[in-house]
Amino acid sequence: MNRRQFLAGAATTVVGTGGGYAGIRIADIRPYDPELPTGDSPRERIIAAAEHRHAADHRAITRVRVLDDWTGEAPYDLDVFRRWYQHSRRRQLRALTTYTAPMARSHPIREELSTEMFPHENYLELAHSARILGNTENLPLTTVHYFTDGKQVYDFDAPVPEDGTVRVSDAHATPNSLGYADDATRLDFVRPHHTDWTETDESAETVTYRVAGPDAYAQVVPLRRTRELELDDCWIEVTLSRETGRLRQIVDHRDLRIAVEEAAGQSLTFRIETEFDQYGETTARRPAGNIEQDLETRLNGLRHDLLIY
Structure with a gap:
């Protein structure tokens, strides 16, 4: 139906x-009952699984660890990015927390390097990363976004999530009626590509595939700033559920050298691990906290709900 x-x-x-x-x-x-991802080859199954998460309700948690940089403080945990996608209700909750960022305070041209220092591609997360440059002494810093039809709540200085609860601060939470932002806030982990995958691990529940080398890696991983990066020893592993074909885990080892003139040759290595779960049962709850909405925002949200489809 x-x-x-x-x-x-x-x-x-x-x-x-x-x-x-x-x-x-x-x-x-x-x-809402999207079909499970399928394919005849590992590449087809992986691409289908990556696309499936844009239709199926699920949770994704990404943890970024810096293994090597120019500060002498690596390795360290950079940030945690929590997302709840409830596509069936057109709701989305995102909370990005940066815990420490020594590279953002140590380089003389850090402003020019801001988009290379953090492995996030969407404009919302890039805005968060840019704010770190002026707030390294006040870390951890959490940015929260909640979207649904006709409504948005955001907080650029929210409390760090605890026990899975996302909150906004009474002083900084802002609601508006911009509407659902699914397309504008889309996050991809794997894009359509032609390179082949090698099976590296299997169990009764899962199977894991790997792509290695800068050329193959660049085909798979969405990178908007490849002109400013020199990829080195990069690889990515994708784990799929045998039963459903859905994504279970992605491990992205991003080893690069920055090609911006004043920082040419600087080494930067990330380990980006994302876990996917709660398929079909996650709930993108409005963040906790006192969120005041004016009458215009409420009415615009109501109107958007009535007209969106």
Whole structure:
């Protein structure tokens, strides 16, 4: 059953057809059962699994560790990026926490290098990373974004999440009615490519594949700034569930040299590990905290819910 058929049928079963139909829209109720990813080759299965996560509700947690840099303080844990995607309700919750960033305070041209120092590609996370340059003494720093139809809540100085609970601060939380930002905030881990994968591990539950070398790695991993980077000993491993074909884990070993003139030859190595779970059952909850919304924001959000589909 498609969305239009579901809405039409559900609306007739609710007392007051107009009110029922509007209620379904406002509540973001929609049938949702995306097909499992499949493919004849490891490459096809991996690409399908990477695309599947843009349709299936799930949680993704990325931990970034710096293994080598120019500061003499590596290795250290850079940040943790927590995301809850509830596509079935068009909701999304993101919390990025940077714990320590010595490279952001030690290089004389750190402003020019800001987008190379942090392995995040989306503009929301790049904005967070740029803020670190002026706040290294105040780390950890957490940025929170919550999106749903017609509404957004964000906080650029939120408390560090504890026990899986994401909060916003009363002083800095800001709501608005920009609408759902799925396309603008899309995060990819694997893009369509032609290189082949090598199986490196298997169990009864999972199978793991690997791509290594700068040329193959650059085909797989989305990198928008390749002109400013020289990839070195890079590799990526993807673990899939045997039963469902879904992503379970991605380990991204990003070894590069910065090619910006004043910093040419500087070495920077990340280990970026992402775990995927709660498929089909995650909930993107509005962050805890006192979030005041003015009347215009509430009305715009309501209007967006009614008109979005």
